[in-house]
Amino acid sequence: MEQKKLKHIAIECIEPNPENPRIVFRQEELDSLLVSINKIGVQVPISVYQEGDKYFIIDGQRRFLTCKKLNHKTIPAIVQDKPSELDNLLLMFNIHALREQWDIFTIAMKIPRIKKLFRKRNGFDPTESELSQETGLTRGTIRRCNMIIDLPERFKDLILEELKKPKSKQTFSEDFFLEMERSLKTIKRRYPSFETRLDDARDILIEKYKTSVIPAITDFRKLSKIATAPGNTGIDRNIAEKAIETALFNINIGIQEIYENTVANKYNERKFLLNVDNFAYYLENLTEEEIDDSEIKDALVKIKSIIDKLLIEED
Amino acid sequence: MEERYDLKEKDTINTFPTAISWNPDLLWESKTHYIALEISDIGPFRPTIEIAFGQITLKELPVKIYVAYPKNANQPKDSYQKDLKSAKNYGIGIISVDDNNNFITEIEKDPVSIPLVINEIDYSIFKKQICPTLRECYATYMNGNPQMGLQRMYQLIESKIRKLGDQAIINNLLTTGGYSKGDRSYSLGNLIDDLMRQRIISNAVLGRCRGFVDDRNNVSHEAKTKMEAIKIEKNTKDNFKLALRILEELPAAFANKNYRF
Incomplete structure (x- = not known):
């Protein structure tokens, strides 16, 4: 391997890494870096690889964007060997995803490409665990990514538009869609008859959230609970199905109310x-010593009196 | 922006011609100015402007800066007020974009060319009676109309000098020259000369008034090139500052000779 060199590279010769999953760099994230670089310059060189007369960023896109904004002519950079396509993509994950709080959407959009390059290199599809090892992402994150990947395109466009806004102004976060999709998945599994209508249901649920009929994204968890209620609580399946129908298609009634x-x-x-x-179980397993403990005894007497009172009232 | 400054596609440039630590999101070059637009995700100010401001002022580069920000960004009130104050202090133009309503844009405030920017005036050193007018002059000057702001300062000084002339006539102290009480058509320059000749008040202060009146004509015509714009803007700013100095000194000069200000 060639020795890595530190160079001052002209800004106009540097390009963002085409494999960088991060699509959106919000101003609020760049501002503190802007002030710092203006004051003390770039303290840590960026990492790049060379291809022809261009350099592609492996690590340091925010420093690069900031220097560009500050009209710096050059930036200190360590020139690395050009990685393979898959290694390049995995580097992006291993360098950034572990260090920064990435938007899940940006990660999700690159997962299919990682799978494709992995298949090309190894001749088989990666398992969830292999993907986790290669990217450094948890299996839970990969599952969440898959949920985002499976969303209809119009919702992905909506998420991307939202991500461009400052956090405080985002209405439809990735979390909104993840919560909604989890509940719809539960419904689909237990009530297959809804499957063909789920896309319409998504539009109605979005509208309900927009108009605050559904005030919190955690309400979707209650929708899952309605779907699993016949198995968990023994309520009539028809009642649950009717409640789901209302939750999914009645624009005026919130999930909480139905629940x-x-x-x-x-x-x-x-x-x-x-x-x-x-x-x-706890009572049955109390030792004699514990029963003799005055605090426990007092607590038991208290409980007994409450229970006696309740049972007498019932008689 | 194109309409406002008669800009064509060819007028779009990538960077300033001289080393400034800032690449605006959009930059145009008109005959007389550079017009820069910075896009903000939240409020009507950006830290990049603060960084570039000193260099632009130092190099006397005629740059007008706008910040475009989303009207419905729900920026916290404190932070919005802070941004707004910074935009005012740095003479920045503000464009709001209503992104919930088909991207309707509105110019909330016009910019002033950066080399013209004057720090907020310390009103405590002036006579209270002129402070409202001074505030108005400063706001006009900083809100994209420095010539008009300067013109209002001129009118304020003129009214005080003519008032002095009238009092001197009543006291029979202004006996040379052709000024008669209340004569608004008599040239202000000539009146100051008359007052100086008879040492009505401190000639040092009156001399500054004379210089101010003379220089006023140098800034009243429109620039056709950047070089002219730089020269005119420098004179405009110097004259505004000179006017402030005159208005600070005049009350004491009047009082020394028992004239009412």
């Missing part, structure tokens, strides 16, 4: 019974 009116009580009851089971 409260259908399955909330059943879930509370289930939670209560589970707690009682745990408590009963």
Whole structure:
């Protein structure tokens, strides 16, 4: 391997790395760097590889953009050997994704290409675990990426537009779509009859979120709970199906309201019974020493009196 | 922007002709000025302008800067006010873009060429009675109309000198020259000469008034080239500062000789 060299390279000879998954660089992220580089210059050289008379950035795109903005003529850079296509892409992940909080969308958009290059190199598709090892991303992140990849194109365009805005101004974050997709996946698995209508449902759910009929993205978790309620709480499947129909297609009713009116009580009851089971198990396994402990004894007397009172009231 | 400054496609340039630590998002070159536009994600100011401001001023480069920002960015109020103040202090033009409403743009404030920028005036050193007019002059000057701001300063000084002339006539102290009380058609330059000849108040202050009146004509015509713009802008700024100095000194000079300001 050739020895790596430190050079001062003319800004106009440098190009962003075509494999860099980051598409959006928000101003708020660049501003502090701008002030620092203007004050003390570039303290850490960027890394580049050379191809013809151009240099492509491996690491340091924000420093490069900042220097360009500050009209610097050159930038200090370490020239590395040109990596293979797959290595170049994986370098982007290993250098950046672990160091910075990347938008999940930008990562997701590069996953299919990594899979393709991996297949070309190894002759087989990578498993989730292999992808995780190669990219340094957790398996959970890869699963989330797959969910984004499977979204209809119009929603991907919407996410990209949102990402260009400052964080505070983003309405439809990636998290919104991830929460929505998770709940729709649960519905699809349990009620296949909805499958062909899910795309229409997405538009309605987006509208409901826009108009605050769905006020929080965590409400989608309740939609999943409605879908799994027949199995978890024993409520009638038809009731759950009807509730899902309303949640997905009635523009005026929020998920929370439907949840409260259908399955909330059943879930509370289930939670209560589970707690009682745990408590009963604990009581049955109390040692004599513990029973003699005055604090525990007081607590047990208190519980007994509450239970006695409740049962007498019932009689 | 093209319409406002009669710019053509060929007038778009990539960078300033001289080393300035800033590449604006859009830059045009008109006959008399460089017009720079910086796009902001949030508020009506950018730190890049703060960085470049000193260099542009030092090199007397005639640059007018606009910041375009999204009107519905929901910027926190404090931070918005801070940006707005900076934009005012640096003489920056503001364009808001209503991105929720089909990208309607509105010029909220016009810029002033950077070398013309004057720091906020310390009003505490002036007579209270002229402060409202001074504020108005400064705002006009910094909001894209420096000539008009200077013109208003001229009118303020003229009214004070004529008032002095009238009082001197009443006191029978102004006996040479052709000025008569309330004669608005009598040349201000000649009136100052008359006042100086009879040492009505400090000749040092009146001498500065005379210089100010003479120089006013040098800045009142429109520049046709950048070189002319640089010269005119330098004179405009110097004259505005001179006017401020005169208005600071005149009340004491009046009072020394028992004239009402």
